[in-house]
Amino acid sequence: xxxxxxxxxxxxxxxxxxxxxxxxxxxxxxxxxxxxxxxxxxxxxxxxxxxxxxxxxxxxxxxxxxxxxxxxxxxxxxxxxxxxxxxxxxxxxxxxxxxxxxxxxxxxxxxxxxxxxxxxxxxx
Numbered sequence: 050x051x052x053x054x055x056x057x058x059x060x061x062x063x064x065x066x067x068x069x070x071x072x073x074x075x076x077x078x079x080x081x082x083x084x085x086x087x088x089x090x091x092x093x094x095x096x097x098x099x100x101x102x103x104x105x106x107x108x109x110x111x112x113x114x115x116x117x118x119x120x121x122x123x124x125x126x127x128x129x130x131x132x133x134x135x136x137x138x139x140x141x142x143x144x145x146x147x148x149x150x151x152x153x154x155x156x157x158x159x160x161x162x163x164x165x166x167x168x169x170x171x172x173x
Contacts, residue, residue, distance in 0.1 A: 051075050051147050051162040058143060058167030061135055065171070069130040071145030071164060082148045083121060083128040084160055087141035087169075096155035097143070100128060108153045113139075135171045142166040 057069040071083070084099040099108045100119040107119050116135075121128040128145060146160035154160070 051078065051081065053145050053147065053162055053164035055143065055145050055164045055167040058169045060170045060172065063135060063137055063171055063173050065135050066131070066133045067135065067169060069132065069143055069145075069167060069169070071128045071130075073126045073128070073147065075126070078126040078147075079123045080149065081162075082150060082153055083119075084146045084148060084154070084157075085119065085128075085130045085143060086146060086157060086160075087139075087143045088166075089138075089141040092141075094144070094157055096157070098130065099148070099153040099155065101153055106153060108155065110155070132169070135169075137171045137173045140169060140171050142168050 052074040054072050082101050085097040086094050088094040098119045104121045118131040144166045145164045147162040148160045150159040
């Protein structure tokens with residue numbers, strides 16, 4: 050089993066940056082692809098990005114492509130989400146999740162472990 054804890058959320062002005070971290074427990078972190086999802090008030094949870102076990106492959110939602118960057122440090126059991134050029138529409142609770150799907154997935158059903166989420170608020 051993997052436990053995930055997100056951190057790094059907060060309040061930032063439009064155009065600013067934040068870096069989210071997701072720390073994982075367990076020695077099997079390297080065997081999981083990791084994803085970031087977000088959920089805004091009144092909306093469904095949506096895919097943001099996924100990164101494979103080695104960090105060598107990533108997949109982004111069109112809405113964040115070119116602004117967000119996923120990375121991971123397997124030695125620290127941690128995955129990161131660097132968010133630049135933030136917009137008010139990026140405001141949401143951000144979740145990290147772990148998957149053992151055969152390919153990088155944007156489907157939340159492929160992710161078996163989830164963190165509790167961290168709030169990101171972007172003011173205009």
